[in-house]
Amino acid sequence: MSRVEDEQAAAAEPGEEEEDGDHEEEDEEKDGEKDGEDEEKDGEDEDMDDDEEDDKPAPAAIDKKGRGRPAKGVAKDGGAMKEKGERTASVQSRSGLTFPIHRFAKQLKRGGYAKRIAVAGSVYLTSVIEYVTAEILELAGNAAKDQKKNRIIPRHIQLAIRSDEELNKYMQNVTICGGGVIPNIHSVLLPRKVGLGKDADTAPMSQEF
Numbered sequence: 001m002s003r004v005e006d007e008q009a010a011a012a013e014p015g016e017e018e019e020d021g022d023h024e025e026e027d028e029e030k031d032g033e034k035d036g037e038d039e040e041k042d043g044e045d046e047d048m049d050d051d052e053e054d055d056k057p058a059p060a061a062i063d064k065k066g067r068g069r070p071a072k073g074v075a076k077d078g079g080a081m082k083e084k085g086e087r088t089a090s091v092q093s094r095s096g097l098t099f100p101i102h103r104f105a106k107q108l109k110r111g112g113y114a115k116r117i118a119v120a121g122s123v124y125l126t127s128v129i130e131y132v133t134a135e136i137l138e139l140a141g142n143a144a145k146d147q148k149k150n151r152i153i154p155r156h157i158q159l160a161i162r163s164d165e166e167l168n169k170y171m172q173n174v175t176i177c178g179g180g181v182i183p184n185i186h187s188v189l190l191p192r193k194v195g196l197g198k199d200a201d202t203a204p205m206s207q208e209f
Contacts, residue, residue, distance in 0.1 A: 095123055099130045136160060136167065154178035 105122035139160030158179025
């Protein structure tokens with residue numbers, strides 16, 4: 001009986017070993033699947049971290065003195081870059097003048113007064129000419145209003161310039177076409193007044209010599 005039992009036990013041992021091997025293989029497959037899932041999760045987490053780092057603005061570079069400077073490509077005002085269509089205001093709009101500055105600058109360059117001409121020079125010249133023109137037109141408008149006219153003619157400009165002391169001195173050598181002359185009669189040409197005293201002559205003075 002002992003031999004038979006030993007033979008049966010020996011025959012039963014390989015089957016049990018095979019079952020144990022099958023269980024071990026299943027456990028290994030499950031462990032491998034779990035490891036693969038963990039690796040995939042780790043890879044996804046790393047990708048998310050990389051995307052977050054890309055979205056964050058570049059840190060400010062620190063110079064030798066410890067002051068922070070914005071990185072290249074990042075604007076100072078909150079990190080937003082300016083639009084390409086956005087432009088700065090022109091010199092004409094900033095000056096607030098009506099006369100064209102670029103035309104005066106062009107004529108100054110064409111005149112050859114100097115090798116280089118600053119922008120401020122053309123702005124200054126434009127403002128002076130605009131001021132003198134406004135003064136003359138204001139006085140000419142008053143002269144036209146005094147004559148009950150709605151339109152300014154050269155005669156009104158002539159009267160406006162000659163009636164003002166500073167403008168008359170400034171434009172003393174200027175002749176205005178169609179302006180006429182200032183109404184003026186010399187005192188010598190006026191008739192003399194006849195006196196009422198005893199010594200006064202009743203008859204007008206003779207022009208004979």
